Amino acid sequence: MRKKMIIGNWKMNMTPNECKSYINFIKNKIDAALEDNDIILCVPSVDFIDALKCVENTKIMIGAQNIYFEKKGAFTGEISIRMIKELGINYTILGHSERRNIFSESEELINKKVRAAVENSINPIVCIGESEKQNSKFSAARFIKIQTGNVFVSINTQQAKKITIAYEPVWAIGTKSTPTLERIQEVCYEIRNNIVNLYGQLISEQIRIIYGGSVDSKNIKEIINLPDVDGVLVGSASITPEFISIVNYQKT
Ligand code: 13P
Numbered sequence: 001m002r003k004k005m006i007i008g009n010w011k012m013n014m015t016p017n018e019c020k021s022y023i024n025f026i027k028n029k030i031d032a033a034l035e036d037n038d039i040i041l042c043v044p045s046v047d048f049i050d051a052l053k054c055v056e057n058t059k060i061m062i063g064a065q066n067i068y069f070e071k072k073g074a075f076t077g078e079i080s081i082r083m084i085k086e087l088g089i090n091y092t093i094l095g096h097s098e099r100r101n102i103f104s105e106s107e108e109l110i111n112k113k114v115r116a117a118v119e120n121s122i123n124p125i126v127c128i129g130e131s132e133k134q135n136s137k138f139s140a141a142r143f144i145k146i147q148t149g150n151v152f153v154s155i156n157t158q159q160a161k162k163i164t165i166a167y168e169p170v171w172a173i174g175t176k177s178t179p180t181l182e183r184i185q186e187v188c189y190e191i192r193n194n195i196v197n198l199y200g201q202l203i204s205e206q207i208r209i210i211y212g213g214s215v216d217s218k219n220i221k222e223i224i225n226l227p228d229v230d231g232v233l234v235g236s237a238s239i240t241p242e243f244i245s246i247v248n249y250q251k252t
Helices: 016-029 043-055 081-085 095-100 107-119 137-151 180-199 220-224 243-245
Strands: 004-009 035-041 061-064 092-096 123-128 164-167 208-211 232-235
Touching: 004 092, 004 208, 004 243, 016 043, 016 220, 016 243, 035 092, 043 061, 043 220, 095 208, 107 123, 107 137, 137 164, 137 180, 164 180, 180 208, 180 220, 220 232, 220 243, 232 243
Parallel strands: 004 035, 004 232, 035 061, 061 092, 092 123, 123 164, 164 208, 208 232
Antiparallel strands: none
């Protein structure tokens, strides 16, 4: 059975001091939920050390929001896989739509990062999803199929199992509007179906597919319980006390 994941994407929020107070505030309030779910906070890299210290002796994991695919060298402003691994970080978000749209990351670059991650035992959470313009049912399905294929270029079966796909329709991010539950299930099922075509049924059943875009304490339960949804990627609500009720969704 696929373990559910709840991932917080802090984006460019929280100074090291804010990070410490926030994690210390939430950590004891979400203990029970940690037995059944993987909880990962993807924090800005300046917060790594403090965040890791705060989650010591808990099951909360810390992840990165991005990495570069080269091992080291003249890549000003980037962080490498070796750097995060040395700290004990094993997860990173890749290909978030903000990286694609604001920082012009191409499908090819994202695939290089995904390959570098899985070759070095880092579990990438790779974001895909249609924009407002592609939001008619047919073109969104075609677009998502192409994006899924591009994520898995030159990835072998063993490596594929380390990847989590996050379906994040760009138009649902930060807008308080989500697709219908039927639509979320349909797209996540389609993504899994694309993976069946690439790696077969067995592998497709092991890969986690999660949903992101305006997840909050009111909608999480219905979304996370959809058959092909294995978790959620939470943006704005992951830096507020509401995250506690999101993580404790089973209690409501
Ligand atoms: P919101 O939860 O703020 O819509 O952001 C979603 C997101 O981009 C997570 O990666």
